[in-house]
Amino acid sequence: MFSRHGQVEKTEVSLAASLDTVVQFAREALPDTVTFDVAIESSLAKATAVVNPTELMQVFTNLILNATQAMDDTGEIKIAASHVDLTENTASGFGLRAGSFAQIDVIDNGSGIPETDMSRIFDPYFTTKRIGEGTGLGLSIAYGIARDWGGTITAANEADGARFSVFIPSSLQ
Ligand SMILES: Nc1ncnc2c1ncn2[C@@H]1O[C@H](COP(=O)(O)OP(=O)(O)O)[C@@H](O)[C@H]1O
Numbered sequence: 001m002f003s004r005h006g007q008v009e010k011t012e013v014s015l016a017a018s019l020d021t022v023v024q025f026a027r028e029a030l031p032d033t034v035t036f037d038v039a040i041e042s043s044l045a046k047a048t049a050v051v052n053p054t055e056l057m058q059v060f061t062n063l064i065l066n067a068t069q070a071m072d073d074t075g076e077i078k079i080a081a082s083h084v085d086l087t088e089n090t091a092s093g094f095g096l097r098a099g100s101f102a103q104i105d106v107i108d109n110g111s112g113i114p115e116t117d118m119s120r121i122f123d124p125y126f127t128t129k130r131i132g133e134g135t136g137l138g139l140s141i142a143y144g145i146a147r148d149w150g151g152t153i154t155a156a157n158e159a160d161g162a163r164f165s166v167f168i169p170s171s172l173q
């Protein structure tokens with residue numbers, strides 16, 4: 001999987017359209033007790049990114065599945081997307097190059113992430129789930145894909161759950 005990175009075929013996609021597809025898929029696949037609140041800032045309407053569409057789906061379905069599991073299948077997942085220009089300073093804090101990014105947040109109102117786990121959740125095979133419920137590979141794969149794009153994924157706790165922010169290098173048409 002990781003060794004394939006750099007060789008997967010990438011193409012220019014509309015991020016707003018891709019997010020629509022992701023949410024439509026998730027709504028169909030998940031129980032009705034999981035609801036979605038999607039807020040795509042108008043600045044993102046014309047944003048495109050050069051990615052492999054299958055990998056883009058994989059990143060967001062992994063995050064949405066984790067959110068669903070953290071909420072025990074009941075709650076609201078908020079997806080908030082905006083366009084951000086990261087300056088040298090902010091970008092280097094994330095290990096990124098300065099530039100134009102889409103920031104797409106997946107926010108849940110589930111269990112949140114214990115502070116002691118925060119530094120390990122992106123490690124391969126780190127899981128707090130029972131055998132059969134998790135492999136511990138979802139976040140490490142998603143992170144590897146995002147880094148391959150020149151982006152990243154960050155995690156933080158909210159007052160009520162967790163927030164994962166996906167940064168994707170993006171340009172405005
Ligand atoms: N939305 C979330 N809320 C709380 N904890 C999370 C969330 N997403 C991931 N985690 C934590 O990170 C761990 C690793 O996630 P992941 O790599 O997807 O593996 P898995 O889901 O198979 O356990 C999870 O086991 C869980 O402890």
Ligand SMILES: [Mg+2]
Nearest residue numbers: 066134138139
């Ligand atoms: Mg997972």
